[in-house]
Amino acid sequence: MTADLQYSHPLDLHPFLLATDEHEEERSCQEDRQQAVVIMAEVEETLKRIQTHKGVIGTIVVNAEGIPIRTTLDNSTTVQYAGLLHQLTMKARSTVRDIDPQNDLTFLRIRSKKHEIMVAPDKEFLLIIIQNPNE
Amino acid sequence: MFTDEVLDGVEIQSVWRKRNQLATETRDSQTRAVHYEESGVQTRGSTTAQSSQTEEAAHHPHQQVDFLGGHQEALQGLKDFLHGVEDMVLRALAANAKSHAFDGFHVNWEEHSHMVSCVHRMHHPSAQEKALHVTCVSWNSTGSVIACAYGRMDDGDWTSEKSYVCTWNLDRGGVNAERADLVIDVHSAVTALCFHPTLPNVITGGLYSGEVVVWDTSRTQDPLVAQTGMSAQSHREPVYQVVWVPCRGSRDLGVLSGSSGGRVLLWKLESDQRRLLLSEGYAFVREQVPHSSYAHTKAHGSAMVGVTSLAVSPWHSDTFVVGSEGGLLLKCSFSSQTPAAVPRCDHQEDVAGSVTLRAPAVFCFRATNHSPVHSIHWSPFHRNLFLSTGTDGLVHLHSVLQANPLLSVRVSDSSYVFQVRWSPTRPLVFAAATGQGAVQVFDLGRRSIRPVASMDVGGVGGVATCLAFNHRAPGLLALGSTHGHLHVWTLSAELTEQQPNEMLRLEQLAAEVAE
Numbered sequence: 001m002t003a004d005l006q007y008s009h010p011l012d013l014h015p016f017l018l019a020t021d022e023h024e025e026e027r028s029c030q031e032d033r034q035q036a037v038v039i040m041a042e043v044e045e046t047l048k049r050i051q052t053h054k055g056v057i058g059t060i061v062v063n064a065e066g067i068p069i070r071t072t073l074d075n076s077t078t079v080q081y082a083g084l085l086h087q088l089t090m091k092a093r094s095t096v097r098d099i100d101p102q103n104d105l106t107f108l109r110i111r112s113k114k115h116e117i118m119v120a121p122d123k124e125f126l127l128i129i130i131q132n133p134n135e
Numbered sequence: 136m137f138t139d140e141v142l143d144g145v146e147i148q149s150v151w152r153k154r155n156q157l158a159t160e161t162r163d164s165q166t167r168a169v170h171y172e173e174s175g176v177q178t179r180g181s182t183t184a185q186s187s188q189t190e191e192a193a194h195h196p197h198q199q200v201d202f203l204g205g206h207q208e209a210l211q212g213l214k215d216f217l218h219g220v221e222d223m224v225l226r227a228l229a230a231n232a233k234s235h236a237f238d239g240f241h242v243n244w245e246e247h248s249h250m251v252s253c254v255h256r257m258h259h260p261s262a263q264e265k266a267l268h269v270t271c272v273s274w275n276s277t278g279s280v281i282a283c284a285y286g287r288m289d290d291g292d293w294t295s296e297k298s299y300v301c302t303w304n305l306d307r308g309g310v311n312a313e314r315a316d317l318v319i320d321v322h323s324a325v326t327a328l329c330f331h332p333t334l335p336n337v338i339t340g341g342l343y344s345g346e347v348v349v350w351d352t353s354r355t356q357d358p359l360v361a362q363t364g365m366s367a368q369s370h371r372e373p374v375y376q377v378v379w380v381p382c383r384g385s386r387d388l389g390v391l392s393g394s395s396g397g398r399v400l401l402w403k404l405e406s407d408q409r410r411l412l413l414s415e416g417y418a419f420v421r422e423q424v425p426h427s428s429y430a431h432t433k434a435h436g437s438a439m440v441g442v443t444s445l446a447v448s449p450w451h452s453d454t455f456v457v458g459s460e461g462g463l464l465l466k467c468s469f470s471s472q473t474p475a476a477v478p479r480c481d482h483q484e485d486v487a488g489s490v491t492l493r494a495p496a497v498f499c500f501r502a503t504n505h506s507p508v509h510s511i512h513w514s515p516f517h518r519n520l521f522l523s524t525g526t527d528g529l530v531h532l533h534s535v536l537q538a539n540p541l542l543s544v545r546v547s548d549s550s551y552v553f554q555v556r557w558s559p560t561r562p563l564v565f566a567a568a569t570g571q572g573a574v575q576v577f578d579l580g581r582r583s584i585r586p587v588a589s590m591d592v593g594g595v596g597g598v599a600t601c602l603a604f605n606h607r608a609p610g611l612l613a614l615g616s617t618h619g620h621l622h623v624w625t626l627s628a629e630l631t632e633q634q635p636n637e638m639l640r641l642e643q644l645a646a647e648v649a650e
Binding site: 032035036039040042043047049050053054056057061069091106107109111113116118120122124125127129131133134 | 207209210211212213214216217218219221223224227229232233237258496633636
């Protein structure tokens with residue numbers, strides 16, 4: 001009678017902790033990071049094109065909750081602009097849709113004595129640009 | 136016969152069982168001990184954080200307020216959004232920069248008055264009987280109370296004439312032109328006056344006798360709150376300017392006073408003792424003043440340089456500019472540590488609490504003529520510009536960075552100019568009180584430098600001695616004359632509302648280099 005014995009490693013029960021699978025996960029994280037870098041560079045480039053246009057004083061990107069996520073102005077001014085314009089954009093949008101439910105707000109421009117504020121709205125973001133047209 | 140017999144049984148052993156059992160044996164066998172080892176495995180690094188951070192952090196023109204929570208989907212969403220709106224936005228920006236659609240388009244939000252007119256004309260009868268002049272006016276921090284101080288502009292001797300400080304409240308209906316709301320009797324002529332910038336009822340005044348006094352107009356019994364005693368270190372000559380300045384290290388304001396005795400002293404209020412305590416002192420000694428072209432004047436008399444006007448920079452709390460009797464304009468610093476070479480007169484005891492005087496002068500602007508500088512005012516819109524005026528009928532626009540004035544505006548033909556003030560709302564407008572009896576308002580944005588508005592104080596031989604803009608109601612301007620009258624004028628809307636390009640023009644002016 002022969003006895004069959006298998007050499008069994010205790011960690012055989014947990015295959016995914018072995019070294020080979022670890023490397024795969026790290027590789028995918030690195031790819032993600034590289035891709036994020038690429039996307040971020042494109043975002044910055046677009047914002048830079050807008051910011052360096054003639055007469056532009058400042059650019060702010062606001063998310064759906066009214067919190068600024070990108071800005072070229074100082075902190076207190078940014079927070080002020082973001083809060084006020086977020087509310088105004090919501091009001092403008094509801095005005096347009098109340099008049100005609102099939103219509104929607106595409107762009108908002110406010111002209112004042114000293115400069116012009118432009119707001120490009122979206123479902124998730126808001127782009128605010130302040131330009132001095134007299135320059 | 137018969138007997139029992141026991142016979143043994145016969146045993147036959149079974150053969151078949153034995154045959155089978157013959158072949159069996161029992162044997163033991165044992166395997167050797169299994170050799171095993173423990174080893175642990177751990178993943179290297181926490182790769183699940185996924186914070187997407189760009190590698191080059193130094194060249195960022197944009198502040199990163201939030202990293203979008205690090206989610207790549209949100210980042211992708213931002214990129215798509217920007218991609219979608221970029222074209223529209225750039226087109227709108229370009230069209231805006233070229234468009235003439237709004238040229239000359241002005242909206243009337245308020246009633247615009249185009250007239251400059253006098254709304255109030257007040258005086259104090261007993262002061263007028265004594266033929267006292269209004270020496271300075273000041274608006275309080277809320278903009279509703281105007282105070283004026285009486286004294287003399289032309290006296291050169293010591294005088295022990297009593298004078299007054301009168302206040303009128305213009306926002307309470309029914310301003311009585313003959314009766315002031317509050318009259319404070321002062322034992323000497325008042326030469327300088329300044330309301331506290333935040334407390335609406337505290338005024339400080341500088342007297343002809345060299346004292347600095349603080350009044351509180353809300354106390355009906357005795358408005359006097361504190362005054363400086365006559366100590367060895369207080370002023371001995373008339374105090375020509377008093378200003379409230381923030382004290383370093385505490386939230387209270389102190390009073391900075393400048394007198395023609397050559398000293399600028401900073402006083403702190405100790406209200407429980409009814410005294411103003413000297414906290415810091417600065418002295419201007421002729422030898423310590425940096426000259427640029429002053430070396431040729433002979434120094435007669437005392438070696439001190441008398442201060443006739445001073446202005447503290449609202450932008451940089453360490454700098455102040457001082458104008459002297461001899462026409463010197465000096466830029467000074469509060470934190471200078473050089474001790475002043477004050478000649479010690481005999482009988483000068485070292486009183487406990489005496490302060491060493493320091494020489495604050497840092498830089499000397501080129502003097503245009505050697506006569507007293509009557510007034511200096513720092514521009515509220517630009518950190519480097521200030522106006523100064525003296526007796527030559529010119530108002531000079533100086534930049535702190537250069538010795539020569541940038542611009543000189545002829546305000547009056549040959550008479551003195553007693554005070555010049557910038558407008559608090561329009562960066563290019565200033566008003567000057569001339570010896571010919573008119574207050575002229577100038578606009579530097581216009582091509583021809585002629586007065587935009589001219590306000591006459593009326594009467595023959597009257598001289599406009601002082602003026603003050605109201606910071607809360609920018610259309611109001613108060614001016615005082617030697618007839619003892621206090622006038623309040625309203626300015627037209629064009630003199631009070633900022634035009635679109637004014638700041639730009641002011642920056643251009645400041646950046647010019649004087650030849």
